[in-house]
Amino acid sequence: MPERWSDYLTIFMSALAVGYMVYEIDRRQRKLREIFDVLDAEDAAVTARLEDMVASGELQPYTGATLV
Amino acid sequence: MLQEAVVTEPSGRPGTRARAETEASPSTPRFRIFIVDTGWDSPGHKVLQENFGLIRELQREDPIYVLGREKSIEYLRHHEERIGHDPIIAVHDLAAMDDTGTADFHGFRLRLGLLRTHQQALLALQNFARFLRLHRQSTDLEGEIRRGLRREGLAGAIEIVLGHEAREIGG
Numbered sequence: 001m002p003e004r005w006s007d008y009l010t011i012f013m014s015a016l017a018v019g020y021m022v023y024e025i026d027r028r029q030r031k032l033r034e035i036f037d038v039l040d041a042e043d044a045a046v047t048a049r050l051e052d053m054v055a056s057g058e059l060q061p062y063t064g065a066t067l068v
Numbered sequence: 069m070l071q072e073a074v075v076t077e078p079s080g081r082p083g084t085r086a087r088a089e090t091e092a093s094p095s096t097p098r099f100r101i102f103i104v105d106t107g108w109d110s111p112g113h114k115v116l117q118e119n120f121g122l123i124r125e126l127q128r129e130d131p132i133y134v135l136g137r138e139k140s141i142e143y144l145r146h147h148e149e150r151i152g153h154d155p156i157i158a159v160h161d162l163a164a165m166d167d168t169g170t171a172d173f174h175g176f177r178l179r180l181g182l183l184r185t186h187q188q189a190l191l192a193l194q195n196f197a198r199f200l201r202l203h204r205q206s207t208d209l210e211g212e213i214r215r216g217l218r219r220e221g222l223a224g225a226i227e228i229v230l231g232h233e234a235r236e237i238g239g
Contacts (some may be wrong), residue, residue, distance in 0.1 A: 032220055035192065036178050038213050039158065043177075044170035046147065047160060050102050054133060059102075061131035067105070067120045 105155035112180030115189040153179040173210040
């Protein structure tokens, strides 16, 4: 057991620092995933719709050099 | 000339032309790339417009499908939670779709519309283009993406804690 108040303070501050790190890593990862992430089962319907549009010829490969 | 650039067209069912790394030639399409862009006056839209030709040239083995304004609007009317996230670049991994369809990992996507500055959007597009080139022969694309996301999250947090400037993407 810590014997001095300063020891308690050190432990408390260390726990705060670790907690902040964990929170910050999680926040950064969530933010990154909003921007860039994998497509998985949650996106299956959207993917299937896009693939259907390709299969039916509704979507053709874009051959233009610029977007209009 | 850019206008004459050939885009190969995979035929048949999704993923039927995708091959495992050992079988695929470098020119075999690995991905189908879809662009959804309703045309918001945003940095992401401008960056995509300005650099599309370059992306096309860098990814000439893989077909790019541009939904166009009307189809993009229709798409977002059905996925309203994604309004404002566009331009969205969705990449379908034909190799993964050949293995497991869409039930599991089958690609990845970039939401350029979430980036607030021109510089952020350009950096994201450049990173994305690099990622596509570097990983088009990958046999563990999902693992590489997930490891990359973990690494980036950790690196960003450490930079903040150390008092450095926030990273450009997601900053």
